Amino acid sequence: MNTTDSAKRIEGFEDTVKDFWVSRPRRPHHGRKLAGVASGIGYRYGIDPTVVRVAFVVLTVFGGIGLAVYLLGWLLLPGEGDEVSGIESLFGQGQSSMPKGFALALGVVLVPMWLWSFSGSWFDGGAFFGLALVVAALYLLHRSRGHLRRPTPTVPAAGTAGTTTVTGDTGVWGRPVSSAPPTWDPLGADPLGWRLPDETSPAPSPQSEPPAPPRRKSKVGIAVMGLALAVGGAGAALAAEGVPWFTPAHVVGLVLAVLGLGMVVGSFRRGGRGLVWLAVPLSLAGLVLSVVPLPHVGGGFGDLETTPASAEQVLPVYERTAGDLLIDLTRLSGTDRVTTTVRVGVGNLAVIVPPDADVRYNCEAGVGTMECLGQERTGIRIPELRGVDYGVDGEGGPRITLTAQTGAGNVEVLRG
Incomplete structure (x- = not known):
């Protein structure tokens, strides 16, 4: 591997793209977690492979494109010790x-994977944004660091035409010096002109290398962390105010986008590794939200407990973005008629109705437990519960039409 910093930098868009393909990362045997795509990219451009792996996870959750890009890298990037990539070997x-056979199967899997990535995601347009982010990051990385850590392509072995024989002395990193033919002069000088030390002369005493200068701490991580918290706080405030687009899933997606851009910038500025610890739990939260999308609910944050004294005091809607709700309707009596909706984005809600009320109810929950006048259901994406219950005295008494909804939490409709 050539690590000299004096190599000529790459100029121009077309030259950058061509040079990227020629010197594309190799998937190493050691340090890999799965196929070595993340570790190969990290080693090629001097980035912590953990940052690359987290970027793949974020892109998978953020727009669904991360897994498709990883599989594409598995197919297009040669392995260490290989002449070409898996797709090239097919041709x-x-x-x-x-x-x-595996390369062919991987190519077949890639087709529906890419179609699925662009068919839709929990963040609108996330796949297109994620793909653009990947292309831009690789382009900028290669423009700034493509002249460093360049893998030497494997040269064809003697006696072959057009193909390369992989042996223990060759590979994608090139032929080692120890296996070079005896006629090859690594110094490019006349051996007779070399001045070798006398065997009896004492070996020079090793000199200790000067200590490396202290590494300057990058402020990228702190700046990106502050920006991510500001974006998350603003998004949560807009969600609480009832702005339709700012759902919990979208707010998490915006924060992940800021962290992803911060990690890309940090890879150039040698900083931002601490962002991983915030991106990982947010990615898991985004994954949960993609499986169980929470409904958009306004009303703000906090608990709500109320006991209307008459039918006129019963509001048509009780709601909270996050919190617990307790609505006590036991003071209704006689011929009172009310229709109300009680809903919460994240939290528990309970509605207490009079013992003699005729209740027509509709209970819904994204994830959690529902217990509505004798019916119970638990799980994820629970089918709604509908029914009519006339109470202990049969038909007659106050009439209540109730809708109880929660995105994540418990729903209870009980008799007082």
């Missing part, structure tokens, strides 16, 4: 440790 361009 007879060289040898690869990836079996041709």
Whole structure:
């Protein structure tokens, strides 16, 4: 591997794209977690592979494109010790440790994976944004660091035409010096002109290297953390005010987008590694929200407990974005007629009705437990409960039409 910093930098868009393909990352045998795509990118451009792995997770949750990009890298990036990538070996361009059957199966899986990624996501347009972010990050990385850590392509072995024989002395990193032919001069100088030390002369005493200068702490992580908290706080405030687009899933997506851009910038400025610890739990939260989308509910945050004294005091809607609700309707009597909706985004709600009331109810919950006048259901995406209950005295008494909804939490409709 060539690590000299004096190599000529890459200029121009077309040259950058061509050079990226020629010197694309190799998937190493050691340090990989799955296929070595993240570790190969990290080693090629001097980035912590953990940051690359988290970026793949964020892109998978944020727009669904991360898994498709990873599989594409598995197919297009050669492995360490291989002449070509798995897809190139299918067309007879060289040898690869990836079996041709596996490469073909991986290519078949990629087609529906990419179609699924762009068919829709819990963050609108997230796949297109994620793909643009990947392309821009790779382009900028190669423009700034493509001249460093360049893998030497494997040269064809002697006696072969057009193909390369992979042996223990060759690989994508090139032929080691120890395996070079004896006629090759690594110094490019006349051996007779070398001045070798006398065997009897004492070896020079090793000199200790000067200590490395202290590494300057980057402020990228702190700045991005503050920006992410500001974006999250503003999004949560807009969600509480009832702005339709700002659902919990969208707010998490915006914060992840800020963290993703921050990690890309931090990879250039040698900072931002601490953002991983915030991106991981948010990615898991985004995954949960993509499985169980929470309904958009206004009303703000906090608990609400009320006991209307008459039918006129019963509001048509009781709601909270997050919190617990307790609505006590036991003071209704006689011929009172009320229709009300009680809903909460995240939290528990309970509605207490009179013992003799005729209740027509509709209970809904995204995830949690519902217990509505004798009917119970628990789980994720629970089917709604509908029914009519006339109470202990049969038909007659106050008439209540009730809708109780929660995104995540428990729903209870009980007799007083």
